[in-house]
Amino acid sequence: MNLLYCSRMEEIIRFENVSYNYTDKHNALSDINFSVHRGEIFSIIGSNGSGKTTLLHLLSGLLFARSGSVFYKDKQITExxxxNEQFNKYFRESLGYVFQNPDAQLFCPTVFDELIFGPLQMGKDKDTAFARAESVMQMLNIDCLRDRQTHMLSGGEKKRVAIGAVLTLNPDVLVFDEPVSALDPKTRAFLIELIFQLNEAGKTIIITTHHLELVDHLQSRVAVLSENHTIEKTGSTGEILSDTDLLIRTNLIGEHPHRHGSLTHKHLSGGFLFHKH
Ligand SMILES: Nc1ncnc2c1ncn2[C@@H]1O[C@H](COP(=O)(O)OP(=O)(O)O)[C@@H](O)[C@H]1O
Ligand SMILES: [Mg+2]
Incomplete structure (x- = not known):
């Protein structure tokens, strides 16, 4: 094992026997164990309600485990x-969370204000904050939006600005909750390319999705959440996407009828994987 390999395998996030419940009756997550290594792309997939967003909230210190432990590097994330102000600042700067819904994230009057908010909040000087905003606007192709009001933007534009507002913090780890849901194909392709670019620049990327096509694109390590809110399997994209039983069991694919003129036959959804004539 060489040094490069060792550094690649460094654990940056670890979940140990983590459970979470919002109400007494139901667990939103049960006994979750996994780790994310520095510099990798890690995908968490599962059907609606399986616990993806809850897991990301626990990972980002927005919720705290009812039992078990969440670690960032070797430090446990607890209330x-x-x-501790110093640790809080370090953690908030290290890990950037892009919410599924950009409206939950954007609150400044203009796009530019939104982009400089994070770095100024973290105590960076004005020059640094402005320089970061400029370079992020270039990267995301949103320079033309700089003076626009965020609430007047389209969904795709809001998404870019929400990502930009996280990137100006220059975090080591980027967390995306369902990044491609509700995006048009062009913005979706742009976002996939961006995820690769950020990863090549050394960022650790964690995403959730139920889009198997995205999972296939990213070719990452994958954890599958079941409808029982547990991790059913962790493996490579190939190992997960070739396990049809697993995908059916976890409700990531299902059978649906498909018409060709007067002929109807049945396909497994998850379309691109199975839609072969
Ligand atoms: N604020 C909440 N209050 C009560 N139950 C919740 C809340 N948020 C999520 N849940 C429940 O927790 C489970 C996991 O939800 P969530 O993490 O949002 O799943 P996903 O992101 O995979 O769709 C679901 O059963 C959901 O109904
Ligand atoms: Mg969710």
Whole structure:
């Protein structure tokens, strides 16, 4: 094992026997174990309600485990540990969370204000914040939006600005909740390319999705959440996408009728994987 390999395998996030429940009756997550290595792309997939967003909230210190432990590097993420101002600042700067719905994230009057908010909040000087905003606008092709009001933008534009507002913090880890849902094909392709670019620049990327096509594009390590809110399997994209039983069991694919003129036959959804005539 060489040094490069060792550094690639460094654990940056670890979940140990983590469970979470919003109400007494139901668990939103049960006994979750996995780790994410520095510099990798890691995908968490599962059907609606399987617990993806809850898992990302636990990972980002927006919720805290009811039992078990979440670690960032070797430090446990708890309400208590985040009360330490120095650690809180370090953690908030290290890990950037792009919400599924950009409206939940954008609150400044203009796009430019949105982009400089994070770095100024983290105590960076104005020059640094402005320089980061400029370079992020170039990267995301949103320079033309700089003076626009965020609430007036289209969904795809809002998504870019929400990503930009996270990128100006220059975090090591980027967390995307369902990044391609509700995006048009062009913005979707742009976003996939961006994820690769960020990863090549050394960022660790964690995404959730139920789009198997995205999973196939990213060719990452994958954890599959079941409808019982547990991790059913972790493996490479190839190992996961070739396991049809697993995908059916976890409701990531299902059978649906398909018409060709007067002929109807049945396909497994998850379309591109199975739609062969
Ligand atoms: N704020 C909440 N209050 C009560 N139950 C919730 C709340 N948010 C999510 N849940 C429940 O927790 C489970 C996991 O939800 P979530 O993490 O949003 O799943 P996903 O992101 O995979 O769709 C679901 O059963 C959902 O109904
Ligand atoms: Mg969700």
């Amino acid at each position: 208590q540990s985040l009360k």
